[in-house]
Amino acid sequence: MASLSGLCSSSPYLKPKHDRVVIPLFHKYSLAFPTRSNSCSKLSVAGEVSADLSKTNSVGVLKKAKQGGLEKDPKALWRRYVDWLYQHKELGLYLDVSRIGFSDEFVAEMEPRFQAAFKAMEDLERGAIANPDEGRMVGHYWLRNAKLAPKPILQVQIEKTLDAVCKFADDVISGKIKPPSYPEGRFTQILSVGIGGSALGPQFVAEALAPDNPPLKIRFIDNTDPGGIDHQVAQLGPELASTLVIVISKSGGTPETRNGLLEVQKAFREAGLDFSKQVLISGVAYLHVMQGVAITQENSLLDNTARIEGWVARFPMFDWVGGRTSEMSAGIDIREMLVGASMMDNATRSRVFKDNPAALLALCWYWACDGVGSKDMVILPYKDSLLLFSRYLQQLVMESLGKEFDLDGNRVNQGISVYGNKGSTDQHAYIQQLREGVHNFFVTFIEVLRDRPPGHDWELEPGVTCGDYLFGMLQGTRSALYANDRESVTVTVQEVTPRSVGALVALYERAVGLYASLVNINAYHQPGVEAGKKAAGEVLALQKRVLAVLNEASCKEPVEPLTLEEVAERCHAPEDIEMIYKIIEHMAANDRALIAEGDCGSPNSLKVFLGECNLDELYA
Numbered sequence: 001m002a003s004l005s006g007l008c009s010s011s012p013y014l015k016p017k018h019d020r021v022v023i024p025l026f027h028k029y030s031l032a033f034p035t036r037s038n039s040c041s042k043l044s045v046a047g048e049v050s051a052d053l054s055k056t057n058s059v060g061v062l063k064k065a066k067q068g069g070l071e072k073d074p075k076a077l078w079r080r081y082v083d084w085l086y087q088h089k090e091l092g093l094y095l096d097v098s099r100i101g102f103s104d105e106f107v108a109e110m111e112p113r114f115q116a117a118f119k120a121m122e123d124l125e126r127g128a129i130a131n132p133d134e135g136r137m138v139g140h141y142w143l144r145n146a147k148l149a150p151k152p153i154l155q156v157q158i159e160k161t162l163d164a165v166c167k168f169a170d171d172v173i174s175g176k177i178k179p180p181s182y183p184e185g186r187f188t189q190i191l192s193v194g195i196g197g198s199a200l201g202p203q204f205v206a207e208a209l210a211p212d213n214p215p216l217k218i219r220f221i222d223n224t225d226p227g228g229i230d231h232q233v234a235q236l237g238p239e240l241a242s243t244l245v246i247v248i249s250k251s252g253g254t255p256e257t258r259n260g261l262l263e264v265q266k267a268f269r270e271a272g273l274d275f276s277k278q279v280l281i282s283g284v285a286y287l288h289v290m291q292g293v294a295i296t297q298e299n300s301l302l303d304n305t306a307r308i309e310g311w312v313a314r315f316p317m318f319d320w321v322g323g324r325t326s327e328m329s330a331g332i333d334i335r336e337m338l339v340g341a342s343m344m345d346n347a348t349r350s351r352v353f354k355d356n357p358a359a360l361l362a363l364c365w366y367w368a369c370d371g372v373g374s375k376d377m378v379i380l381p382y383k384d385s386l387l388l389f390s391r392y393l394q395q396l397v398m399e400s401l402g403k404e405f406d407l408d409g410n411r412v413n414q415g416i417s418v419y420g421n422k423g424s425t426d427q428h429a430y431i432q433q434l435r436e437g438v439h440n441f442f443v444t445f446i447e448v449l450r451d452r453p454p455g456h457d458w459e460l461e462p463g464v465t466c467g468d469y470l471f472g473m474l475q476g477t478r479s480a481l482y483a484n485d486r487e488s489v490t491v492t493v494q495e496v497t498p499r500s501v502g503a504l505v506a507l508y509e510r511a512v513g514l515y516a517s518l519v520n521i522n523a524y525h526q527p528g529v530e531a532g533k534k535a536a537g538e539v540l541a542l543q544k545r546v547l548a549v550l551n552e553a554s555c556k557e558p559v560e561p562l563t564l565e566e567v568a569e570r571c572h573a574p575e576d577i578e579m580i581y582k583i584i585e586h587m588a589a590n591d592r593a594l595i596a597e598g599d600c601g602s603p604n605s606l607k608v609f610l611g612e613c614n615l616d617e618l619y620a
């Protein structure tokens with residue numbers, strides 16, 4: 001049986017006190033250990049024997065390896081810090097994984113799997129169908145280096161779109177493109193309508209990179225909540241006339257985004273603004289002469305609508321760019337971000353494990369979460385401008401990794417839960433539990449070294465600045481957590497710039513892709529969300545039936561208030577009585593159904609009808 005004892009002695013981390021853990025590295029030994037399935041791995045690995053390590057259940061092995069606890073000797077820790085420190089010199093980015101307790105045996109065990117993951121990633125970048133469930137390529141890396149695109153036409157499209165977007169942005173800021181109802185002025189506001197990756201990316205980047213006094217202030221409608229939409233429109237006030245509305249929807253068919261579009265169109269009408277001139281375009285990215293831009297996939301539902309109405313220009317979002325990885329597509333301060341992302345992409349192509357920060361991150365995730373999501377990923381940027389990084393990563397990580405089946409059809413219910421906010425603020429919120437409570441997480445600190453632009457700093461007490469406190473809080477929290485065996489990773493950047501933000505996005509996009517290979521799942525589809533969308537459609541269809549039944553009863557002389565059972569029966573949906581009750585409760589709360597008897601607290605006492613009879617509906 002292969003033993004790895006030789007690897008142990010060289011590592012200061014693995015001291016003799018650890019039991020020798022023997023890990024089968026090659027297929028012929030794996031039969032000694034239970035595997036999830038006997039099917040050979042689809043992943044081809046380096047070396048003469050293909051391993052089915054993608055199925056080896058290494059959780060048990062991991063647990064055994066972890067029993068030794070974390071290294072606490074300061075000198076040994078320092079050696080580990082130095083030994084594992086990753087630095088991207090040009091980007092000024094560091095990755096410290098020393099506070100994650102993976103063992104040398106574990107790294108050795110994972111090596112073949114990483115080589116397989118690297119190979120899968122290289123195939124992906126060459127245009128393989130890396131999203132097999134949707135039969136799509138995965139090409140967000142091409143957005144920052146168009147030469148990587150597998151077809152010349154794609155390279156041209158990427159480069160042309162980038163140029164067109166940058167020119168459009170310049171023309172808006174310079175006032176060359178003006179608000180139609182405000183010809184003497186220029187655009188002063190941006191209202192972005194989109195959801196999921198079509199909102200979180202722009203929101204994260206706007207929060208991280210927008211200057212204190214931007215040429216256009218940006219606000220977001222990222223939900224179908226009428227109150228939220230009204231609030232954003234109300235805050236625009238008279239500036240609605242000089243608001244550039246951007247609708248982002250890759251599919252062009254997301255209900256929440258469509259509703260945002262319709263609601264904003266209505267607001268324009270009510271403000272006496274000729275919406276057809278202050279175009280808010282949803283669907284394919286069309287640059288209308290007037291007041292709207294949209295970014296999404298060509299030939300979408302809305303694209304065809306827009307094409308029929310004849311639009312001036314278009315910014316396509318490609319079908320091989322997933323929503324959660326569309327950060328680098330049209331619409332944001334892109335060139336510098338692309339440079340940072342491209343530099344990080346080059347680094348994360350390395351097959352030399354220690355030179356690949358994304359591989360290091362993926363290794364830490366696998367170790368900390370046992371490859372099954374057993375711990376949550378807490379994202380703690382100690383920088384206000386990176387406030388939304390955790391929300392951005394929540395979608396990137398959880399929508400990519402949170403999958404029911406693996407690529408071989410095994411039910412795995414994979415994923416890593418992500419949450420966070422910012423430090424040191426969160427030290428006054430949930431860090432108490434992290435330090436002393438349930439140990440179900442590992443932390444990712446995001447450290448930004450530059451506190452203020454040069455010459456703008458000052459000491460609030462002799463020798464100490466406000467930023468020193470922030471630095472001290474980060475380091476103190478990291479030490480306090482580790483002292484109580486709470487593991488963490490620290491990503492350090494010099495300052496928050498388009499280049500460092502681009503690099504961070506690219507780092508995590510690659511880490512997610514590599515981790516997905518390690519756990520053998522498709523990171524590039526989101527079937528679970530489609531299920532939710534479908535269920536929402538069924539609720540709305542039932543609501544239509546409820547309204548029709550109530551309308552019929554309300555058109556009678558005298559009006560016939562109905563009980564829930566009667567409504568359910570007439571909808572031919574007795575099994576949906578609870579949903580019918582919820583629908584009626586929501587309608588009554590919005591004065592769209594009237595309660596003749598009883599109240600919603602006693603569902604069986606209810607008798608409801610509609611305030612008015614809609615004869616058109618009745619005879620429809």
Ligand SMILES: O=P(O)(O)OC[C@H]1O[C@](O)(CO)[C@@H](O)[C@@H]1O
Nearest residue numbers: 196197198249250251254323529
């Ligand atoms: O950009 P679209 O097509 O409107 O989709 C919005 C979001 O919905 C999803 O498709 C599902 O959540 C995300 O992947 C995407 O970012």
